[in-house]
Amino acid sequence: MLNKLKTTLIAGAVSTLALLPLGGVADQLTDILEKGTITIGVPENFPPFGSVGADFEHEGYDVDIAKLIAEDLGVELELKPITSKQRIPFLTSGTVDLVVSSMGANPERAKSVWFSSAYAPFFSGAFAAPGVTGGTIEDLELFKALPEGAELIRFGDNAATLSAYLAGQVDVLVTGNTVATGLVAENPDKALETKFIVRRSPASIGVKSGESNMQQWVNVFVLHKKLGGVLNELSVKWLGQELPDLPSL
Template sequence: MFAFKKALLGALVCTGLFASVGAHADNAVERIQAAKVIRVAVPTDYAPYGSVGPDMQPMGIDIDTANLVANKLGVKLQLIPVTAPTRVAYLQTGKADITISSLGKTPEREKVIDYTIAYAPFFDAVYGHTALSVKNFGDMTGKTVSVTRGSMQDEEISTKAPGAVIRRFEDNNSTIQAFLSGQTQMMAVGTTVAAVMQKQHPGLDLNLKEILSNSPCYIGVPKGEQDLVDKLNQIIREAKADGTIDKIAMKWLGTPAGNLPE
């Protein structure tokens, strides 16, 4: 009987221990803080959200937001460069804790990842040269459009201009270069990206053909980590209240972030 009670006690202790460890492992915020580092997937090919600066270091809205998050969590920041097609996959495979990569919200993505509230504004549009006669999505039928595979623009242009000849590229730089080199007649990108292009290429003939959507940027989080979503939402709300979010937007977009959706 004594042996049985001892074994039972041991089993209960072990069960409690495993439950404690399991609970700790299930808490993403505690896990990140215990590791003292947060791995953030960011773009490096999509200025002004993320690009490589003269010092060869990542810079942009997404990088500044990643630094904000790391500082508020009290951990070291590890930036993980990703492209549009890989930024969700890195979350699903555990290669990144979160993604801050000008990520828009779609029903398809919501099936596999969770989102925070928005942290930055973003408008998608189709651009072409002034001489190209395009006044609506119907006029795009038969005309070539470059777009980054798996991006919000990819989904939007496919739905709104089904007659267009869509040429998909694996990263944003390739999408832009395809248009600049004349491989395509138009490109589907963010309006802020187009503004950066015009600064980088003075005299560039770039005419807005059609607005695709208003698609604010959200932080992507692995599915089911609500504690992390709640903590990130707290950080974003506090940064909105104290003006930090507006300062980041002013720095890179030249305008405040405005009234971002919850």
């Protein structure tokens, strides 16, 4: 009876193992290399990170990063333009393999997806013409550290803020670095310098939760492009600035 019970247990174990997929746990990186294609989500309309250019082709900092990822993997690239709200749902559902869409890493988002080391600078700051001094407000909260005699003027949206700066109604522009870059691109005579940074939120590449091999590869990719000067070239090309120090995970 004992031998019969042992035989039954062994047979049951063998049957269970036969139902498991060959090769163990699925690995996204291996799957991508085998199928020869990667789908990457990029900004739908958020220049200079991603938008439709004059030739009706998608272009921008994040688009160039996506192209480099596919090139280094040796696979074909399928670009998937997405909105900010689609970034995490598309990643968790498997609609895209990676998200390269100026997404900042934070604890709340990290509950759903994983992140790479930062690959692009993104921050809110105070910008002004080269002759305007930043005073003594570096590294301090803006509203608590305005110099004596300074007047703070708030506007309802970016368009109104930019119009006021271009019209000379304000001397210092407080906005995102990408907005400031776009203003200079459209108005070359309006030189701007970063006087101080209000808040940093560098962009990371979004990776599906649990895909440790893919996250490791992406981190090596970011490090390789940083050390090789490629990220600096893209920063100058699209953001109009040298690449600052970026945090690593």
